[in-house]
Amino acid sequence: xxxxxxxxxxxxxxxxxxxxxxxxxxxxxxxxxxxxxxxxxxxxxxxxxxxxxxxxxxxxxxxxxxxxxxxxxxxxxxxxxxxxxxxxxxxxxxxxxxxxxxxxxxxxxxxxxxxxxxxxxxxxxxxxxxxxxxxxxxxxxxxxxxxxxxxxxxxxxxxxxxxxxxxxxxxxxxxxxxxxxxxxxxxxxxxxxxxxxxxxxxxxxxxxxxxxxxxxxxxxxxxxxxxxxxxxxxxxxxxxxxxxxxxxxxxxxxxxxxxxxxxxxxxxxxxxxxxxxxxxxxxxxxxxxxxxxxxxxxxxxxxxxxxxxxxxxxxxxxxxxxxxxxxxxxxxxxxxxxxxxxxxxxxxxxxxxxxxxxxxxxxxxxxxxxxxxxxxxxxxxxxxxxxxxxxxxxxxxxxxxxxxxxxxxxxxxxxxxxxxxxxxxxxxxxxxxxxxxxxxxxxxxxxxxxxxxxxxxxxxxxxxxxxxxxxxxxxxxxxxxxxxxxxxxxxxxxxxxxxxxxxxxxxxxxxxxxxxxxxxxxxxxxxxxxxxxxxxxxxxxxxxxxxxxxxxxxxxxxxxxxxxxxxxxxxxxxxxxxxxxxxxxxxxxxxxxxxxxxxxxxxxxxxxxxxxxxxxxxxxxxxxxxxxxxxxxxxxxxxxxxxxxxxxxxxxxxxxxxxxxxxxxxxxxxxxxxxxxxxxxxxxxxxxxxxxxxxxxxxxxxxxxxxxxxxxxxxxxxxxxxxxxxxxxxxxxxxxxxxxxx
Numbered sequence: 001x002x003x004x005x006x007x008x009x010x011x012x013x014x015x016x017x018x019x020x021x022x023x024x025x026x027x028x029x030x031x032x033x034x035x036x037x038x039x040x041x042x043x044x045x046x047x048x049x050x051x052x053x054x055x056x057x058x059x060x061x062x063x064x065x066x067x068x069x070x071x072x073x074x075x076x077x078x079x080x081x082x083x084x085x086x087x088x089x090x091x092x093x094x095x096x097x098x099x100x101x102x103x104x105x106x107x108x109x110x111x112x113x114x115x116x117x118x119x120x121x122x123x124x125x126x127x128x129x130x131x132x133x134x135x136x137x138x139x140x141x142x143x144x145x146x147x148x149x150x151x152x153x154x155x156x157x158x159x160x161x162x163x164x165x166x167x168x169x170x171x172x173x174x175x176x177x178x179x180x181x182x183x184x185x186x187x188x189x190x191x192x193x194x195x196x197x198x199x200x201x202x203x204x205x206x207x208x209x210x211x212x213x214x215x216x217x218x219x220x221x222x223x224x225x226x227x228x229x230x231x232x233x234x235x236x237x238x239x240x241x242x243x244x245x246x247x248x249x250x251x252x253x254x255x256x257x258x259x260x261x262x263x264x265x266x267x268x269x270x271x272x273x274x275x276x277x278x279x280x281x282x283x284x285x286x287x288x289x290x291x292x293x294x295x296x297x298x299x300x301x302x303x304x305x306x307x308x309x310x311x312x313x314x315x316x317x318x319x320x321x322x323x324x325x326x327x328x329x330x331x332x333x334x335x336x337x338x339x340x341x342x343x344x345x346x347x348x349x350x351x352x353x354x355x356x357x358x359x360x361x362x363x364x365x366x367x368x369x370x371x372x373x374x375x376x377x378x379x380x381x382x383x384x385x386x387x388x389x390x391x392x393x394x395x396x397x398x399x400x401x402x403x404x405x406x407x408x409x410x411x412x413x414x415x416x417x418x419x420x421x422x423x424x425x426x427x428x429x430x431x432x433x434x435x436x437x438x439x440x441x442x443x444x445x446x447x448x449x450x451x452x453x454x455x456x457x458x459x460x461x462x463x464x465x466x467x468x469x470x471x472x473x474x475x476x477x478x479x480x481x482x483x484x485x486x487x488x489x490x491x492x493x494x495x496x497x498x499x500x501x502x503x504x505x506x507x508x509x510x511x512x513x514x515x516x517x518x519x520x521x522x523x524x525x526x527x528x529x530x531x532x533x534x535x536x537x538x539x540x541x542x543x544x545x546x547x548x549x550x551x552x553x554x555x556x557x558x559x560x561x562x563x564x565x566x567x568x569x570x571x572x573x574x575x576x577x578x579x580x581x582x583x584x585x586x587x588x589x590x591x592x593x594x595x596x597x598x599x600x601x602x603x604x605x606x607x608x609x610x611x612x613x614x615x616x617x618x619x620x621x622x623x624x625x626x627x628x629x630x631x632x633x634x635x636x637x638x639x640x641x642x643x644x645x646x647x648x649x650x651x652x653x654x655x656x657x658x659x660x661x662x663x664x665x666x667x668x669x670x671x672x673x674x675x676x677x678x679x680x681x682x683x684x685x686x687x688x689x690x691x692x693x694x695x696x697x698x699x700x701x702x703x704x705x706x707x708x709x710x711x712x713x714x715x716x717x718x719x720x721x722x723x724x725x726x727x728x729x730x731x732x733x734x735x736x737x738x739x740x741x742x
Contacts, residue, residue: 005431012425016313019320026323031330033269034278037091038099041265044084057084060261064088086261093268109154109252111186113193114204114216118144139206139213147206151189156182158232160252162245172245174215174236176252183232191228193219207252215248268570277331280705288700289315289341292693296345299689300352301447302439303371306429307348307422314344314414314421321413332407332640332712340414342694343389346651347422349693350378353686355448356455367434367446374448375427381658382419384603385651389415391595392647396640399588407640454685466677469733476618476730483625490628495635496542496573498582502551505540505569508562512539517561524557525550538568545572585639592646593617600650604657607738612653615731619649619722626718637712645719648694652687652727659683660735672739676732684728691724 032039042064044057061078064086068076077089093099118136135147158179164172178186189205196202198221206216217236223229236248293311297304318337322329329337355374359365393415396408433439434446443449465472496503514533521529521541529543539562541554551570559565573581593613600609623645627634659679667675698720702713 005428008424009428012313012428015317015420016425019313019317022320022324023316026320028319028323029326029328031328031333032089032091032267033331034329035091036269036275037089038093038266038268039090040088040099040263041081042086042088042261043264044086045260045262057086061086064261085264109157110150110208111152111189112147112150112206112208113189114201114206115146115148116201118146137206137208137213139216145201145204145206145213145216147208150208152178152182152185154252156180156185157252158182160249162240162242162249164242171237172240172242173238174240174245174249174252176234176236178232178234183230186232186234187228187230189228190219190223190234191226194223194228195225214252262574263572264574266570266572268567270566270568277709281331281701281709284697284701284704284709285337285341287704288697291696291700292341292345295689295692295696296348299447299452300348302433302445303352303426303430303447306433307345307352307426309429310348310421310426311341311344313425314341314417317420318410318414318417321417322410325413327409327413329410330405330407331709332637333410336407336410336640336644337414340411340418342690342697343386343415344418344421345693346385346690347378347382347418348426349686349689350382350655351375351422351426352448353452353683353689354378356451356685357682359448360451365449367439367443367449368431370448371427371430371434371446375423379423381655382422384654384658386415386419388596388599388650388654389647391599392592392643395588395592395595396643399584399591407637411644452685454688458681458684463681464677465680465728466673466733466736469673469736472729472733473737476726480618480621483622483628486625486629487621490631492624492628492634493631494582495633495638496571497635498585500573500579501542501544502546502573503540503542503569503571504551504554504567505538506555506558506562506565507568508537508539508558508566509564510562511537512562517541517558520561521554521557524553526554526557529554537562539565540569545574581636585636588639588643589620592643596646596650600654600657603654604661608657608660608735611731611735611738612650612657612727614734615653615726616646616649618726618730619645619719622722623715623719627715632711632714638715641712641715641719644716645723648716648719649723649727652724653731655686656680656683656727656732657735673736676736680728680732687724687728691720694720 042060044060057080061080065078068078068088068090075091077087079087081087090099112135115134134149136144137147138144156178158177160174160176162172162174193203193205198218204216204218206213208214215236215238217238219229240248289311293308296307300307318340321327322337327333351371351374353374354377355367355370358373358377359367359370362370390412393408393412397405397412439446512533514531517533517539518529518531521527521531526541526543529541532540532542534540539558541558543554546554551572555565555567593616596616597609597613600612603609620642623642624634627638632638656679659682660676663670663675663679664672695717698713698717702710702717705713
């Protein structure tokens, strides 16, 4: 026994010391929604099946990496997602138009001989055909030029650079170096152009990218006809400033992408919003944790104080794990970090309530023996409930995307850290404390040497809650009908993430009426814009998919109406991606229910597992119905809340069914309804105390977490109430009814 206690103490000490070292030396990587910046999700669109696959995507990433590096963005990241998607994160980039313009120029880079102006042949500008012999494009000044088919492509470019010539007087210019056969082709192309008179359009060479002429320099008069520019190097001069020269070099140097690429998602978050979110979440965590700690101390006294110390260690371990794994902390992830505090409280409450039961059941009880029995008896319920939450977190990680995936990561880390906190750190501290002589003389100060107020009242009342299970089921059925009616009558307000479109949020100089803003946007050409206002002079506009030019016009309209329009958030989702995310959300929900049923059926019986899953469906329908009635958006963050509610509701059911299984093994002759009734009453103190602890955290998150987290915390609060009810009065009476029929 002493050896196992010593081992636990060493594990706890090592975990805390290592976590402290990591927390002080390794910074946590913040997501763009916290530090500000722009994220693009690009999808490769190969014109034929031969270009499809990972190789083309990898080559496209290399080209994009060169373009991004040339933008000069600090700490950019470019990662692959799936088979044909590329995620680009540009911290600090608040105006994504220039970056999108550079990344979006995805057609083949090519060099053409100019045949003349379009007016020479009576032609008008036209799009580039599939395989042209001739094409007409407008140059930088808007003049249509007739071009011959490409003489060479971007594959022939070795490098391009912007330079400044002080001595020669050329000022800013761009040097281009060619490689391999491209050197001879460039000499041949410029040699043909040099055969025309100086000043003639036919003496120009057009550099084309994405069906646009990005430069059309004239061949210098010193170049002779037929010989061209030899040596594989050339210089493009003009009236460039430094920015124009660098951008031209960037476009040439970036080369051609091997396959076309389309931007299917774009998110921009202002640094102000990220800083506000961090501050608000920190306040929510501080206030929520303080209230929860005070509640735990008031209920469990000395062991409650020690559990609070373990909670602080939990926070340290979770933070260090995020840093050590290199995980990205997103805004929903920050909320998950706060929420997991409530999960950590649940494990402590389970142990302490079980220890109180053991103390009351023994003829010569001691806090030390009761505490040991409490840890042993609660382990099964703690393990089962945490595994079900890990299932939900894993589904979020594998089936969700973007910041919601970050929520799954932090929730999973939080669950594992909470088990270490409750089963190791709390146990080491509590076992050491209850053996002190002063504590043994006054056992009631431990917090486990009495049954507790909730259990005392239940014992005196001795209610038979499962005497009429059908009445509870009737109440649940009525709630389901109301929720389903709300969904059918009002419909669901899918967010931009699931429908596609654009969502732009501003902070304005003064508050503005939503109807007035809606009319102004309709006059500006945005009649379908959905306008919402919130406190602190914030205005959000949701509309169909807009180009960057249209988004700039929308911003100008809002600025003219309000006096100032500082961008807080800008999200653009393509319709195909929105449909895919919506289908993915339904798949995630279905997989979550199936996975939970599979685990519960394996751990318990199909009867209990089926009852728990039916209660989960009940919770999902009611939560969606409440959001439909309130007109709240159903988006990726709501999906994260929904899956978290599923995990939390299963926690309650697991604790209850674990007690049913234990009581049934003790007395196999007792009626199932009576066993279920006893199990419900015995676990009710844990349900009440855990619910109170989680409610403090979620209320602090809803009140102090800011506009971006309000709906998330509201969904969890509703889910907490509904899940607690359904575990006791939907899953349990349904199990009683099914058992009676079986």
